[in-house]
Amino acid sequence: MRLTALAFSIFALTFAATIPTYATDHTEHARNEKKNQAQQYTALHVDAAWSRELPPTAAVGAAFLTISNPTDQADRLIRAYSPIAAVTELHAHIHQDNIMRMVKVDNIEVPANTQLILVPGGYHIMLIDLKQPLVAGEQLPLTLEFEHAGEIELIVSIKSSAAGTSAEQHEKHIVN
Ligand SMILES: [Cu+2]
Missing domain, CATH: 2.60.40.1890 (PCu(A)C copper chaperone)
Known part of the structure; x- marks a missing residue:
């Protein structure tokens, strides 16, 4: 579980750093974030x-x-x-x-x-x-x-x- 949290933190940082232009479109931002999270998960x-x-x-x-x-x-x-x-x-x-x-x-x-x-x-x-x-x-x-x-x-x-x-x-x- 600790690994998952770590992976999520790393992802969050990466995401925030690489796709700042999406921040103005909140819906799109949320959608992409969710999609990327789903791809990120390897555990239940x-x-x-x-x-x-x-x-x-x-x-x-x-x-x-x-x-x-x-x-x-x-x-x-x-x-x-x-x-x-x-x-x-x-x-x-x-x-x-x-x-x-x-x-x-x-x-x-x-x-x-x-x-x-x-x-x-x-x-x-x-x-x-x-x-x-x-x-x-x-x-x-x-x-x-x-x-x-x-x-x-x-x-x-x-x-x-x-x-x-x-x-x-x-x-x-x-x-x-
Ligand atoms: Cu019940």
């Missing part, structure tokens, strides 16, 4: 982590994110943890008796050379017994533990309930 990584704002009284929230595994080895998300929730579980949605219901799963498989996107209605990280409200514009810390890749720490952006939910609309947010 997580990005685009987001959650949705909830009324202050809500006891349960969910986090969504994108897991990219560019390696030839399958991995598994085996645990999630956030200090803002008493309990954090890995959940899936299943179709049962004509209704969609959430079920707790022991792990979430991330096949080799695959990108897995956790979205509403699919896999998600369930944050149970929230210790603080989920307020739009704020962030929450989340740690994921993978069988092979180990722990990855994230910052999850809390979006307003009016915001869209596609992965494209929720850019980056990685710490490691």
Whole structure:
């Protein structure tokens, strides 16, 4: 993980030094940066982590994110943890008796050379017994533990309930 961070830093410096003209076009800049980051990664990584704002009284929230595994080895998300929730579980949605219901799963498989996107209605990280409200514009810390890749720490952006939910609309947010 340290190597990844180092590689990212080197990349960031290189990028900033070599393509300053793109700085005026922010959208283009972000797009290129994202593309280059994707090419840079050789290890499992997580990005685009987001959650949705909830009324202050809500006891349960969910986090969504994108897991990219560019390696030839399958991995598994085996645990999630956030200090803002008493309990954090890995959940899936299943179709049962004509209704969609959430079920707790022991792990979430991330096949080799695959990108897995956790979205509403699919896999998600369930944050149970929230210790603080989920307020739009704020962030929450989340740690994921993978069988092979180990722990990855994230910052999850809390979006307003009016915001869209596609992965494209929720850019980056990685710490490691
Ligand atoms: Cu759930």
